[in-house]
């Protein structure tokens with residue numbers, strides 16, 4: 051029996067629904083079940099030229115090839131491609147809630163997420179200028195009761211984890227405290243072993259400031275925060291290199307010396323990753339009690355309904371969820387032996 055993986059179809063006005071229809075094009079090592087409005091999925095498949103067939107998910111039913119299994123959850127209002135509607139914000143969050151509860155009660159082995167639109171969800175929550183929804187990562191942490199999680203993107207031969215995620219740049223330095231950085235590194239270390247089969251991970255840690263602070267002349271976070279944490283964790287046996295100047299960390303010679311990079315903030319690490327792998331990269335949430343992977347791109351409202359959106363990242367996200375499930379089982383078996 052293949053493990054059942056929930057695939058949330060995301061923002062209904064974006065490319066998520068049509069990309070989910072394209073899961074019908076392949077056989078998968080896991081059994082994907084798309085969470086979304088069945089009518090919407092049919093309509094977007096048709097408008098984007100997909101020949102996918104759809105069937106309601108019944109755990110014991112057989113599925114002909116070329117068919118997408120769907121757990122139908124109804125839209126609040128009909129959706130047009132490229133046109134956001136805050137009335138559907140609760141629908142999008144409802145997809146996530148259903149996937150989370152299914153992972154927690156054992157119905158699903160993992161979840162994969164198609165893109166959501168953070169702005170329209172904030173609007174639907176009446177956020178004003180506040181940010182009541184800043185991303186799947188933070189939402190999953192809150193809704194699984196996990197105090198800290200880590201966003202890591204995988205692609206183009208790279209693994210790039212982030213010490214901070216969706217935060218205004220001005221708030222980044224204050225968020226990089228010794229306890230936060232220490233917890234983040236522990237999560238990256240543990241999950242590279244648990245979910246990626248890397249027994250003794252080598253982690254390259256970026257500095258925050260240009261030239262990693264130039265010995266304190268261009269900022270002191272490296273001296274006051276990062277170095278003491280690295281020293282403490284090295285004493286426990288972790289293989290950590292840094293703080294490294296971020297501008298040269300991503301040269302091939304340096305990257306070859308690590309299994310993953312820890313960047314200090316979103317736009318320090320992700321542009322490099324997306325340059326190397328856009329369309330085939332995967333976003334993984336480390337530190338959760340469940341396995342969650344996601345596409346590396348957003349809602350692409352400009353492409354919705356056109357059939358021109360590339361499904362490569364969604365396909366890679368599903369493949370990686372399957373690989374992580376296998377690695378987790380092997381790790382657990384090793385620990386029990």
Ligand SMILES: NC(=O)C1=CN([C@@H]2O[C@H](COP(=O)(O)OP(=O)(O)OC[C@H]3O[C@@H](n4cnc5c(N)ncnc54)[C@H](O)[C@@H]3O)[C@@H](O)[C@H]2O)C=CC1
Pocket residue numbers: 065163164165166167168169186329333344345346347348349350351352353358359360361
């Ligand atoms: N996993 C998620 O839920 C993510 C959600 N977002 C959200 O998506 C919304 C739009 O973000 P943008 O910055 O405009 O990024 P975007 O990724 O939606 O679009 C950037 C450019 O990439 C293109 N693109 C995106 N996906 C593509 C695909 N599958 N195939 C071909 N081309 C593709 C778009 O057409 C556009 O030109 C925002 O609300 C953002 O927060 C962004 C990244 C990830």
Ligand SMILES: NCC(=O)COP(=O)(O)O
Pocket residue numbers: 184185186187188320333344
């Ligand atoms: N830049 C990554 C992104 O926006 C996706 O974040 P999340 O929704 O997976 O938390």
